[in-house]
Structure formats: C-alpha cells, structure tokens
Amino acid sequence: MDGLLFLLAFIPCEVLFSASVARLLLPVYPFELLSYIWLLAFLKLLLLLGVAGGLRGKWQRSGGGFSTRTLTLWPVVVSLAPPVYETAKLLAFRVPVEMHSGVHLSLLMVVASGVAGWFWGLLWPCGSHQGSIKDGGGDPPEEKGRAKAWAAFSKLWHYSKEDKAYLSGAFLFLMLAVVGEMFIPYYTGRVIDILGSKYKEADFFAAIFFMSIFSMASSLSAGCRGGLFMFTMASLTRRLRVLLFQALVRQEIGFFESTKTGEITSRLSADTARMSRSIAANVNIFLRSLVKVVATYAFMLNISLQLTLLTSLDTLITAGLQTVYNRYYEDLVKKVQDSIARSNDLAGEVVSSIRTVRSFTAEREEVDRYRAALLETHRLKTKQEMVQTLYLLARRLTVLAVHVAMLYLGQHQVQNGRISSGRLVSFILYQMEAGDHIRTMVYMYGQMILSVGAAEKVFQYMDRTPGVSIEGPLKPDTLQGHIQFKNVMFSYPSRKDVLKDVSFELKPGKITALVGPSGGGKTTCVSLLQRFYEPQAGEILLDGRPIDQYDHKYLHSKISLVGQEPVLFTGSIKQNITYGLQDASMSKVKEAAEMANATQFIQKMEKAYEMDVGEQGGLLARGQKQRIAVARALVRDPQVLILDEASSCLDVDTEHKVQGALSRIPGLTMLVIAHRLKTVEKADHIIVMEEGRVVQEGDHQQLMEKDGLYQRLVQRRFLENGTGHRAKEDSAEIE
Numbered sequence: 001m002d003g004l005l006f007l008l009a010f011i012p013c014e015v016l017f018s019a020s021v022a023r024l025l026l027p028v029y030p031f032e033l034l035s036y037i038w039l040l041a042f043l044k045l046l047l048l049l050g051v052a053g054g055l056r057g058k059w060q061r062s063g064g065g066f067s068t069r070t071l072t073l074w075p076v077v078v079s080l081a082p083p084v085y086e087t088a089k090l091l092a093f094r095v096p097v098e099m100h101s102g103v104h105l106s107l108l109m110v111v112a113s114g115v116a117g118w119f120w121g122l123l124w125p126c127g128s129h130q131g132s133i134k135d136g137g138g139d140p141p142e143e144k145g146r147a148k149a150w151a152a153f154s155k156l157w158h159y160s161k162e163d164k165a166y167l168s169g170a171f172l173f174l175m176l177a178v179v180g181e182m183f184i185p186y187y188t189g190r191v192i193d194i195l196g197s198k199y200k201e202a203d204f205f206a207a208i209f210f211m212s213i214f215s216m217a218s219s220l221s222a223g224c225r226g227g228l229f230m231f232t233m234a235s236l237t238r239r240l241r242v243l244l245f246q247a248l249v250r251q252e253i254g255f256f257e258s259t260k261t262g263e264i265t266s267r268l269s270a271d272t273a274r275m276s277r278s279i280a281a282n283v284n285i286f287l288r289s290l291v292k293v294v295a296t297y298a299f300m301l302n303i304s305l306q307l308t309l310l311t312s313l314d315t316l317i318t319a320g321l322q323t324v325y326n327r328y329y330e331d332l333v334k335k336v337q338d339s340i341a342r343s344n345d346l347a348g349e350v351v352s353s354i355r356t357v358r359s360f361t362a363e364r365e366e367v368d369r370y371r372a373a374l375l376e377t378h379r380l381k382t383k384q385e386m387v388q389t390l391y392l393l394a395r396r397l398t399v400l401a402v403h404v405a406m407l408y409l410g411q412h413q414v415q416n417g418r419i420s421s422g423r424l425v426s427f428i429l430y431q432m433e434a435g436d437h438i439r440t441m442v443y444m445y446g447q448m449i450l451s452v453g454a455a456e457k458v459f460q461y462m463d464r465t466p467g468v469s470i471e472g473p474l475k476p477d478t479l480q481g482h483i484q485f486k487n488v489m490f491s492y493p494s495r496k497d498v499l500k501d502v503s504f505e506l507k508p509g510k511i512t513a514l515v516g517p518s519g520g521g522k523t524t525c526v527s528l529l530q531r532f533y534e535p536q537a538g539e540i541l542l543d544g545r546p547i548d549q550y551d552h553k554y555l556h557s558k559i560s561l562v563g564q565e566p567v568l569f570t571g572s573i574k575q576n577i578t579y580g581l582q583d584a585s586m587s588k589v590k591e592a593a594e595m596a597n598a599t600q601f602i603q604k605m606e607k608a609y610e611m612d613v614g615e616q617g618g619l620l621a622r623g624q625k626q627r628i629a630v631a632r633a634l635v636r637d638p639q640v641l642i643l644d645e646a647s648s649c650l651d652v653d654t655e656h657k658v659q660g661a662l663s664r665i666p667g668l669t670m671l672v673i674a675h676r677l678k679t680v681e682k683a684d685h686i687i688v689m690e691e692g693r694v695v696q697e698g699d700h701q702q703l704m705e706k707d708g709l710y711q712r713l714v715q716r717r718f719l720e721n722g723t724g725h726r727a728k729e730d731s732a733e734i735e
C-alpha cells in the first residue's frame, strides 16, 4: 500500500513536469537550453520534496511508509539526473544538449529508478534505507544505528583535533602518493608503445625517468603518510584510554556491580584501540582507495569509454559481493570474539578460584567446560574460514570473467586502431588497481562502521553521568562527626527493600555498635554512609547537613572505613597506609601503625615499611592485612571511623589494644559492626537491625534486660560458650 501511495503521489508530478511544463515554457525561454533544463530540475525538485514532506508527515502519524532518506534521495535523483547527464555529456564529449521529455520517458524514469532501488535494497539489505523504494516502516533501526554511528564518528574526529597538524600532513602525503602511483601504469603502457613502434631512445629514457621519479616520490609519500597516521593512532588511543579511565573511576559502585569487569577492560583495551584505528588506519586506507578509484577512472575514461563501462560491471559485482561478504563475515567475527572472551572468562574464573575448585575436586568438570567452550570457538572459526574461501572463489571467478571479456573487447579496439596496445596494457593495469581499491574501500567502510560501533560503546561510558554525584561543595574547617539516618529507604537494583525506614544516630565521641542477623542491612548502612549508593527516600545528615552536599575528597578524609575484607594493593606497606594521600609524613604513618597495633609485625619484616605486600596483599596474613587497613583509616585523622567486621581476624589481645588506642582519640565517632560479643558489649550504644529495620536500641545492659532479639542472640551464643573453654569464649559471637 505504501508503495502504491508513493507512486500515486510521484508519477503525476513527474508527468506534469516532464510532459507539460517542460514543453510549454520552452518556446518563450530566452536563454540556453542547458540552463532551462537546470531550472526545470530545481523546480521539479522543490515540488517533489514538497510531496515527499507530505508523505513523511502522513507516515510519521501512522507509523509506516518509507524512510526520510528515501523520501529525500528519490526526488534529488529523479530531478537532478537529467541536467547532470546533459552537462557531463556536453563537457566530456561536446555532444549538443537535448531536451528529453514526454509521458513515456517520465514513466520509464520512475519505473527504472524504482527497479534500481529495489535491486539496491536486495543487494545491500542493511543499506536498503539508502536507496530502496520500499523500506517499510519509517526510519528502520539500522538507519538509526548508522546515524548514531556517524555521530560517534564525528565525536571521535573531535577528539583527534589535537593531532590536526599530523593528520593534515598525512592527508597531504596521501594525495602525493596517489598522484605519483597513478602515473606508473601510464608510463608502463608508454614504454610498451615505444618498444612496439619505431624505437626512439630519447622517448624511452624520458618515460623510464619519469616513471622512476613518480615511483620514488609516491613511495616516499606513502611511507610518510603511513608513519603519520600510525603516530596519530597511537596518541589518540592513549588519550582516549586516559579519558575513559577518568570517567570510569567516577562512576557509582552500582555501575561496577552491574557491569562485568571483562566488559570494562575490553572497552579500555580493545575498543579504544579499535576506535582510534578507525580514524587513523581505516580512514587512511579508505581515503587512499577513494582517491585512487577516482583518479584511475579518470585515466581509464581517457583511454576507452567502452572498456571503462565494461569494467564498471566488474566493479558493481565486486562491490556487491564484498558488501554481502562483509556483513556475514563481521557477524561471524563478532561471534568468534564473544566465544573467545567466554572461554577466557572461564579460564580466568577457574584460575582465580583454584582453591575452591581444588577443595570441591571440580578440576575435571572445569576442564570439560573449558574444552566445550574451545570447541564452540573452533566450530565458529571453521565456518569463518569456509565463508572466506567461498567469497574468494566467487570474487576470482568474477574477476576472471570480466578480464576475458575485457581482453576480447580490447583486442577488437586495438585491431580497429582505436587504441594502441600500450594503452590497452595501461588500461588493464588501471582496471586491476581500481578493482582492488573498490574492494578495499567497501571493506574499509564496513570496518569504519564497525569500529565506530566500538567508539559508540566507549562514548557511552565516557558520557555517562555517575548515578551518585560527587560534586558537593561543603568543606567545613571543623567537623563534629554527628551522623543521623532519617527514615532511610533503600533498594539495590537487584534487590528491593533492603532498608525500610531506618533511623538512628551516631554521636561524636561515642562508640555505636550495629548488630543483628546476617543480611539485616548493616553493611548497606555503611555503604550509604560512604556514598557508594544514594538512598531512594529519607536522608543522611552529617553535622545537620545532607551528606551529598559535602565535597567528595573531604568527606572521605573525614569518614574512614575499614571493611570486612581489607583490600591492599601491590606496593610497600607505607604506600598502602598512605593510599590516596599525597602528603602523609613517616611519623604519621608510624603513629597510625602503632594505634592499629601493627608496628610489631612491620618492624620484624626485612624492609619494614618498605616491604612489598604482594598482589592484593597476598604476602601478608589476614590479621596483618586488617591491621594495615586500620592504620590506613587512622592516618587521615578521621572524625568518623567505621569498622565493618574489621577485627574479625584479630586475636582478642590485639583487638583490645586497637580499641584502647581508638578510644583515646578525642571526639571520634565510631561505628562498629561486629559479631563478637566482647566487641559489642563495650559500645556506648547498640542498634539492633533485622530485615532492614532497626528493631532495638540501647546499651548492653538495657538490651539484656529486655526480652528481645538482642537478648536471644546473646543467650544463644552464651550458652554455647558456657563450656568454659577460653578459646571458644574469645570467639563468642552474637550471631
């Protein structure tokens, strides 16, 4: 229906113009016929664009019809083809301008362009919107995708501006290299002609001389062009990586939970490299090929029009084959890459959890899983090779067929004296080059779109606004460390209602303990206090001001956290204690280590504070890691200290010493999450949480007097510890 409506709207306009207006006004038109043809073409273009606009509006409302591109391209092609043809004919062959008009011609034009559009759509299904009449359904998703890809490409271009000078140099050398190369087949043909006819030494040496000059100049320019493009590519990759990393580390914690590490690292490594390649390498090769194709065709047209037309047939078939192949092959490449990534992920997961694998004797299952993943990759790769082989076969057969036809026609033209044999050789050389470059162009175009796709993904991360803003302005000189949770509600993206209307207070100079069954929401409260997430309702106040109004760096220097699993980084003990600080003195480091009761074991080490802790602190025991983590929190003189199960790996003596040292810090607000009774009962205030709610509050004495969850938790464990074993009592846990 849409197609019929399209024809019903366009055919009358076409007929009106070509059959009536065209003839009617001609007798009274005072200027050249060519200008009349151009004038008519523009008038017709305006009319057709108006009709197209009407159709577009109708289809936008009803949600059907053809794409915007088709509705623009069709009027442009149908209107401007005749004047362009007449002008080219006049300029190239000095043939007088003719006025082609009439109903039959108009109908023929509409039908011919319709068939061409249909054929185009068939040959390039993904690009059907570029020219096919019927693309059904407004702007298809691929068109939107491609438009987005081009938007990403122009953005990438923007990031390359810093290398403008190098890129301009590269383009200049590109043109020089192409111009030089273009003359080589010409002089080859000329040499053959000189040798075949009456031999003139001067002509021969002149031809050889120019050929050498052009060869040398083009080789030199090609080298400079390649070098400059590669240099641009390397610096663009580096710049993009830094910018992306900068954007990544600003994202909220939820982003890292919902995005796989492999995906982030592949954006950082593979995608950034691929996108800069699209600017440097792909654009370089694409442009080189484009310029070469245009130049080669100019030379070929100069030699023989018929032979050039025949070559165009080869070009069309080759380009069609390459496009179809590209789409299929790229799809396969993507599948192979995904499959390789899956097997790598699998291997990485097993290696990093080898202890678990070993203790559950799952080695055999893991090897089987890895083998299956590799087999899938192998299957896809075999398919990829097969597709490549079939494509090469089809391409070679086409090239061969066109060559035979060209030699046949060429031989006729030489026999008829229309071209010399030397010029036929030149033509064949040009034709071979043109074919190669058209294939490269189509391939590179596909690669550019593909790499622009990678760029789009990278820009998605680069432009992402962090879910939790870290731009607060507050940096007060003094801070009390008074914290209030007021009716806080919170859900994780993957888990609803984790905190339900939670309200409590942490007072300066006091130790508050957060206790309760596992999964009650204790660590979640800490995460909100650290601004890893944003609560959905309620507010968290620090000294009466919403916590999100504080400056990011300031807030984290005032609120220090020692988490459940102390995370250390590769580097010395000192570097780990001063992590994130630029100006911590050695005496401050030693003081913090002393308070964390870490001095003793550090001094026993060969290099003391300079000792390397290994990857993720792997060379230290868990208790030692925890003490370094405590020292790291204390070295920044926090006003609020959060210990989330921070002493779970410390022996009771050590914990006692650490707590003693901490209690001597004046005005420190301390929040302790612990399962160990000895730790909890010393707290000034205890908050009991269960299933995301605060169910009880008070000190140990008050809570023990009430018949509630706290009492039950304590009694349960106390009964267990009632055996009198000291060791057991030490590890007595509330839950």
Ligand SMILES: Nc1ncnc2c1ncn2[C@@H]1O[C@H](COP(=O)(O)OP(=O)(O)OP(=O)(O)O)[C@@H](O)[C@H]1O
Binding pocket: 257, 492, 493, 494, 495, 498, 516, 517, 518, 519, 520, 521, 522, 523, 524, 525
């Ligand atoms: N990052 C997360 N994404 C989704 N759900 C989470 C996440 N972290 C915790 N949860 C869920 O939220 C709930 C509260 O977890 P939370 O870690 O705050 O409890 P907890 O009281 O600290 O437990 P534990 O004492 O075992 O550390 C749990 O049901 C947990 O499964």
